[in-house]
Amino acid sequence: MRAEASLVRPMTGAGRGRVDLFRTGLIAAAALVSAVVVYPIVRLVLYVVTLVGDSAALLVWRQPGIGAVVANTVLLVTASSVISVTGALLLAWCNERTDARISFLAGSVPIFPLLMPAISGTIGWTFMLSPSAGFINVALRRLLLDFGIESDSGPLSIFGWTGLILLSTSYLIPYAYVIIAAAFRNVDPGLDEASRVCGRGVWYTLLRVTVPSIFPAIGSAFFVVVVVSAALFSIPVILGTASGIEVLSVRIVHLTTSYPPQIGPAVVLSLGLMLLLSGLSAGQARLSSLGQAMLGGRSFAPKPVALGRACGPIRAIIVSYVLLTSVVPLAGVVIVSLEPFWSADIAIMHWGLANYRSIFIDDPLLFDAFRRSVLLAFASATAGMVVSLILTLFASEEFPGGRRLVGAIVSLPAALSHIVIAVGFILAFSGPPFAIGGTSLILFLAYLVLYLPQSYSAAHSAYSQVGSDLVEMSRVSGAGRLATLRDVQLPLLIPGLLAGWILLFVLAMADLTASVMLAGTNNSVLGSTMLELYENGTYPQLAALAVVMTLVSTALVSAVIWLADTRKF
Numbered sequence: 001m002r003a004e005a006s007l008v009r010p011m012t013g014a015g016r017g018r019v020d021l022f023r024t025g026l027i028a029a030a031a032l033v034s035a036v037v038v039y040p041i042v043r044l045v046l047y048v049v050t051l052v053g054d055s056a057a058l059l060v061w062r063q064p065g066i067g068a069v070v071a072n073t074v075l076l077v078t079a080s081s082v083i084s085v086t087g088a089l090l091l092a093w094c095n096e097r098t099d100a101r102i103s104f105l106a107g108s109v110p111i112f113p114l115l116m117p118a119i120s121g122t123i124g125w126t127f128m129l130s131p132s133a134g135f136i137n138v139a140l141r142r143l144l145l146d147f148g149i150e151s152d153s154g155p156l157s158i159f160g161w162t163g164l165i166l167l168s169t170s171y172l173i174p175y176a177y178v179i180i181a182a183a184f185r186n187v188d189p190g191l192d193e194a195s196r197v198c199g200r201g202v203w204y205t206l207l208r209v210t211v212p213s214i215f216p217a218i219g220s221a222f223f224v225v226v227v228v229s230a231a232l233f234s235i236p237v238i239l240g241t242a243s244g245i246e247v248l249s250v251r252i253v254h255l256t257t258s259y260p261p262q263i264g265p266a267v268v269l270s271l272g273l274m275l276l277l278s279g280l281s282a283g284q285a286r287l288s289s290l291g292q293a294m295l296g297g298r299s300f301a302p303k304p305v306a307l308g309r310a311c312g313p314i315r316a317i318i319v320s321y322v323l324l325t326s327v328v329p330l331a332g333v334v335i336v337s338l339e340p341f342w343s344a345d346i347a348i349m350h351w352g353l354a355n356y357r358s359i360f361i362d363d364p365l366l367f368d369a370f371r372r373s374v375l376l377a378f379a380s381a382t383a384g385m386v387v388s389l390i391l392t393l394f395a396s397e398e399f400p401g402g403r404r405l406v407g408a409i410v411s412l413p414a415a416l417s418h419i420v421i422a423v424g425f426i427l428a429f430s431g432p433p434f435a436i437g438g439t440s441l442i443l444f445l446a447y448l449v450l451y452l453p454q455s456y457s458a459a460h461s462a463y464s465q466v467g468s469d470l471v472e473m474s475r476v477s478g479a480g481r482l483a484t485l486r487d488v489q490l491p492l493l494i495p496g497l498l499a500g501w502i503l504l505f506v507l508a509m510a511d512l513t514a515s516v517m518l519a520g521t522n523n524s525v526l527g528s529t530m531l532e533l534y535e536n537g538t539y540p541q542l543a544a545l546a547v548v549m550t551l552v553s554t555a556l557v558s559a560v561i562w563l564a565d566t567r568k569f
Contacts, residue, residue, distance in 0.1 A: 022481040026394045030402075033387055034409050037449050040424030041274075041412065047427055048271050060268050065246070073247040075161075076236070080168040081225045085218060087169065088176035091318065093206060096184035099304040100314040112326045113174050115554045117510030119234040119530055120546035124329025125167060126238060127336050127543070129158035133344040135332060159243040168235050170325050175228055176221035183217030184210075227277055231417035233513045238534060248273060249419050249513070256426060256517050263426065270423040274416055330550060337543035355544035366529065366541065370548070373509050373526040376440060380447035381455075381504035385497050387448065388459035393485070396463070406456075414453035421450060422517040438520025446518055447508040455504050462496025463489075502556045510549060 060066060094100045116124070128136045131153040141151055157163065211218070233249045240247060248269060255266035307314060336342050338351040359366045395406040413421060425446050430437030515527030524532075526549060533542040 023397060023399075026390060026397060027399070029387070029390045030394045030405065030409075033391065034405070036445060037409050037412055037452065040421060040428040040449075041416070043428040044267055044271060044274075044420070044424040047267050060265060060272070063251070063265055063269075066251075069246050069248060069251050072240075072245050073230070073249075076164065076168065076240075076245075076247055077226055077229045079165045080172055080229050081222060083165070083169045084172035084225050084229075085176045085180075085222050088173045088180050088221065089211070089218065091173065091321070092177055092181040092184050093210070094314055094318065096181055097210070097305055098307050098311075098314075100307055100311045100318070101304065102315055102318060112322050113171060115557055116326050116329055116550055117234075117506075117553060118171050118232070119238075119510065119512050119527065120333060120550050121171070121325065121329045122167060122235050122238045123530075123534065123542060123546050124332035125158050125163075127332035127342065127539075128328060129156050129163070131157045131159070133342060134158070135335065135344070135346065138344045159239055161243070161245065164235065164239045164243065164245060167239065168229060168232060170321075171232070171235065172225045172229055173321075175224050179217055179221040179224065180214065183214040227415065227417060230273060230277065231419050231513060233419070233516070234531075237531065249417070252419050252423065253513070253517055256423065263423075266423055267427065270417075270420045274420045277416060277420075330547075333543040333546040333550070335543075336539055337547050339540055342539040342543075355540045356548070358541055359544055359548065363541070365524070366545070369524045369526055369529040370545070372440065372523070374552075376443055376447065376525060377505045377509040380444050380451070380508045381501045383444070384448055384451060384455035384504045385459060385501050388452065388455040388500070389463070389493070389497065391456055392459045392463045395460075410453050410456045413449055413451075418450055418513045419517075422446060422514045425449075425514075425518060437518070438523055440523060442518050443514065443523075443525065446514045447504075447511065450511070450514060451504050451507050454507065455500055458496060458500025458503065459493075462493045462500070502559060506553045506556055510553065 063069075095102075113121070126134075128134050131137060134156070137154060137156055140155055144151070144155070158167070231249060233253060236245070236247045237250050237253070239245075240250060252266045252269050252273075255262040255269075335346060337355050338353070339346075340350055340352070340354065359370060361367075391406050391409065395403045399405075425442060426437065428434070429442050429445070436442045509526065511525075512527035512531065515525045516531055519525050519528040526545060530542055530545050533539075533545070
């Protein structure tokens with residue numbers, strides 16, 4: 001017995017040593033990630049605190065037309081958020097609860113806008129609905145000419161408040177749809193059925209029973225779209241600038257990218273935006289605490305609500321949404337990318353691949369921007385999933401306050417505008433002691449922080465699906481914590497981590513806000529290059545870049561869908 005005990009003790013001690021080393025590594029990694037996330041925000045706050053007297057207020061109010069900029073921002077954010085949440089609510093209700101559901105589209109509705117990044121979609125709609133040379137407008141004018149109505153522009157225009165709000169809304173709907181659709185799947189359908197048994201109509205049940213039961217989820221969706229719309233840059237900078245409508249995101253970016261940079265006003269405006277979003281976050285948390293969607297105990301799906309004659313028109317609206325967010329703008333950029341120059345008359349005989357050749361062969365600057373974007377997206381997606389897995393493991397260990405710390409780290413980028421975080425990175429890392437402004441490293445760190453909520457969500461979801469039985473069996477067999485992770489858990493986590501990696505790659509490659517603010521003159525990426533081409537009027541090459549970006553995004557998102565179907569994760 002003594003001999004057997006002597007054999008057990010060394011193995012147990014070694015196991016404890018490995019566990020302690022593993023836990024120490026988790027603590028160090030979590031502390032490093034926390035520093036990268038929190039430090040830029042702390043620098044931003046300290047910068048404003050150090051301003052003497054009323055200097056902070058003066059920096060803002062001395063900005064020309066700042067009152068109109070704030071008013072425009074409030075109007076755009078409010079209108080697009082309300083409309084997008086309403087549209088997402090109706091779209092989710094139709095797909096989850098009614099017979100208007102289109103099976104092959106229902107699960108892909110939130111995916112389609114990812115296939116066409118915001119900047120590519122905005123450019124595509126500009127090609128389609130520009131008042132003078134837009135392809136749709138040209139076709140409509142020729143049609144009206146048959147009725148004796150002649151005009152040199154219009155009749156439609158993508159510019160102005162209508163186009164700005166509608167295009168922003170179409171981009172925001174998927175963010176709200178994901179949250180609201182999940183609430184519809186979780187809430188007890190018996191409430192709706194009881195209302196209909198009592199003789200209440202479809203719309204009465206929706207407004208008086210269904211919507212109140214998922215009201216916390218609607219509030220969460222509204223907060224998410226407000227944060228995203230407040231940071232939206234690609235749509236306002238293209239449509240708003242051409243229409244004379246300036247919003248805070250565009251003003252802050254222009255302040256940081258002008259020469260010389262006006263960091264002071266940009267920081268103060270960013271801090272004001274951060275405080276506003278923090279207040280909304282507190283209100284959203286309060287709303288969520290009032291009640292949650294009631295989970296039903298049934299194991300069968302609810303009976304779809306019969307919409308009768310309205311079923312056909314509603315399905316047409318769903319299909320139209322898919323076409324308008326993906327197919328129509330893609331057609332616009334494809335046509336222009338094949339032309340030698342953007343012309344109102346589509347001359348197929350002049351079509352060619354010269355613009356694509358310029359990206360990959362003739363123009364080294366364009367290819368360099370494309371190559372750098374791909375490498376940065378690859379590196380940030382890989383590092384993002386590794387960091388998120390480490391944070392997931394840290395939250396799963398028995399550290400005092402570990403889960404709360406991870407929750408705070410992850411929620412900070414989600415609750416702040418990309419504009420705010422980018423300005424914080426300029427303050428924190430552009431000057432001494434780091435001095436990495438205008439380099440690929442600052443872009444890599446920014447992408448890592450900006451998309452940390454998405455990467456952590458994917459890693460946490462994959463980790464939670466791995467049962468604890470296999471882990472316990474591995475530990476009982478004498479394997480250390482690191483060996484268990486490498487040999488048992490990681491092979492099961494790979495499909496979910498891969499899905500998260502692809503999502504991060506698409507988001508980083510299509511990023512515009514951080515790219516424009518943090519990329520240097522000799523360190524351009526796709527986002528900053530596409531905006532520069534637009535401002536210079538180089539539309540064919542711009543369209544070719546938009547097509548390439550869309551094809552890459554489509555291929556990778558399609559890979560996620562295929563993996564989900566084949567690997568069931």
